[in-house]
Amino acid sequence: MDIFQKVSLKDYSTMRLGGIAQxxxxxxxxxxxxxxxxxxKSEKLNMLMIGRGSNIIWRDxxxxxxxxxxxIEGFEAVSEDQEYLYITVGAGEDWxxxxxxxxxxxxxxxxxxxxxxxxxxxxPVQNVGAYGSEISECLVSVEAYDLSKxxxxxxxxxxxxxxxxxxxxxxxxxxRFLITAINLKLSKKRAxxxxxxxxxxxxxxxxxxxxTPRVIREAVISxxxxxxxxxxxxxxxxxxxxxxxxxxxxxxxxxxxxxxISYWEIDKSNYKLSAAWLIENAGYKAVNDPDTGISTxxxxxxxxxNTSAKSTEDLLKFKRKVVKDVNSKYGVKxxxxxxxxx
Numbered sequence: 001m002d003i004f005q006k007v008s009l010k011d012y013s014t015m016r017l018g019g020i021a022q023x024x025x026x027x028x029x030x031x032x033x034x035x036x037x038x039x040x041k042s043e044k045l046n047m048l049m050i051g052r053g054s055n056i057i058w059r060d061x062x063x064x065x066x067x068x069x070x071x072i073e074g075f076e077a078v079s080e081d082q083e084y085l086y087i088t089v090g091a092g093e094d095w096x097x098x099x100x101x102x103x104x105x106x107x108x109x110x111x112x113x114x115x116x117x118x119x120x121x122x123x124p125v126q127n128v129g130a131y132g133s134e135i136s137e138c139l140v141s142v143e144a145y146d147l148s149k150x151x152x153x154x155x156x157x158x159x160x161x162x163x164x165x166x167x168x169x170x171x172x173x174x175x176r177f178l179i180t181a182i183n184l185k186l187s188k189k190r191a192x193x194x195x196x197x198x199x200x201x202x203x204x205x206x207x208x209x210x211x212t213p214r215v216i217r218e219a220v221i222s223x224x225x226x227x228x229x230x231x232x233x234x235x236x237x238x239x240x241x242x243x244x245x246x247x248x249x250x251x252x253x254x255x256x257x258x259x260x261i262s263y264w265e266i267d268k269s270n271y272k273l274s275a276a277w278l279i280e281n282a283g284y285k286a287v288n289d290p291d292t293g294i295s296t297x298x299x300x301x302x303x304x305x306n307t308s309a310k311s312t313e314d315l316l317k318f319k320r321k322v323v324k325d326v327n328s329k330y331g332v333k334x335x336x337x338x339x340x341x342x
Contacts, residue, residue: 001025001032003039003066009058012050012069014117014231014238015304015338017312018058026069028092030152030180033068033145037178040066047147048342049178051092051119054231054238055126055338060312063342070121072180075101084185086140091121091179095128103213107186109138111216112196115224117231117238121179125169126337127162131196131220136162138184142169144177152180164272165242165337191216198223227299235306236297237338240319241275244332254330275334276302282325294318316340 003025009018023045027033033049040047046065050056074090075098085107089098095118099110112133113123122128123135124142142155155177161168169177190211195203202219203211229236243264246254251271255261258281262274279285279301286298293308294315309315323334 001027001035003036007067009062009067012067013053013056013058014235015057015306015315016235017060017306017309017315019060019062019312021063021067022065024067024069026071028071028073030072030145033070033072033178033180036066036068037145037147037150046342048175050341051122052094052117054117055122057237057312057315057338057340059340059342065342068178070119070179072121074181078183083189084187086183086185088143088181088183089120090181091119093120095120095123099217102186103217105186106213108189108191108213109133109184109186111191111213112199112220114217114220120182124160124162124167124179124182126165126339127167129165131199131223134162136160136167138186140183140185142177142179143181143183144179147176147178153177164245170339228303229297229305234297236303239275239302239337240304241279241302241334242337243272243275244278244334245270245272246332247271250331254332258330273332276300278326278330278332278334279322282322282329284322284325289318289321292318 003023005023007021007024009021010016025036027036037047047068049068049070051070071092072090073093074088075093076088077085078088079086096115098120099114102110112131113128113135116128116130124139128135136157139157141157142160144153144155146153199216199219202222208215245266248269262277264272266272284296284301286296288295288307292314293306293310295305295307297303297305304318319336327333
């Protein structure tokens, strides 16, 4: 196990910004993780674990502790019954590769989460979701090292406190659990309509009458590829804000002010607004800000792109402009989705 010193964190975030980590180690097994934890504790260092850096942003100050890069692999079918196949996936596996393998096997459940960048272990943290699906719908349990108890534990789905783009791993137990694997259930039944609107449109335009997991995956890949930049090529962290949720009273006032606003009714008391619509209509469609070096992606204003930013502060400065202007115009406060570390 090689522990590196004074490592640039720009290489460990798809936004390509951030300071220096005092120490960094890459682990490939649970044993190596345990060794890394013991070493950090013996040196009295703080520690945190990351995957592929697709949903994190490092502060310019860097990290005065040990960064653990999770490279634990694994994809194993462990059991099945009449309805489901149960699999265990290493937390360091590339997420889209995991989705592809499940689709190739002919099982349903993950296909709508295709082409989401990042590692498998990061998906429960913010309850990753897209096109009408969330990882919490397929997740059985999480395997992790509990830093408070100094042992490996298994956390069941109902203990994860899943919510919209959130979980206990992102809130009350942030950085307590170092996730090593996730256990998933895959359905033997095919997904049935109604599908997410853009997916349904793809199906109709391509005159597809037999819906399989592969069809849904191909639809999602086509939609995402046309709309979103590849973080391996264009520095970005995906959606920079979550879609805000407001109560019925606030929604009634807003819809009167903006009849064309994009929204989804959650229930009679709550409505989810399109953050992309709010940002675009606040004047940030295809904006290139020379002051900060940050741009909004031409086909998706919800995605901030690092075109020439020199620091994380540049990114946060641009973020504050957008948040202020959206709040001023619509009375809605946007919440950042990528985690700002440490």
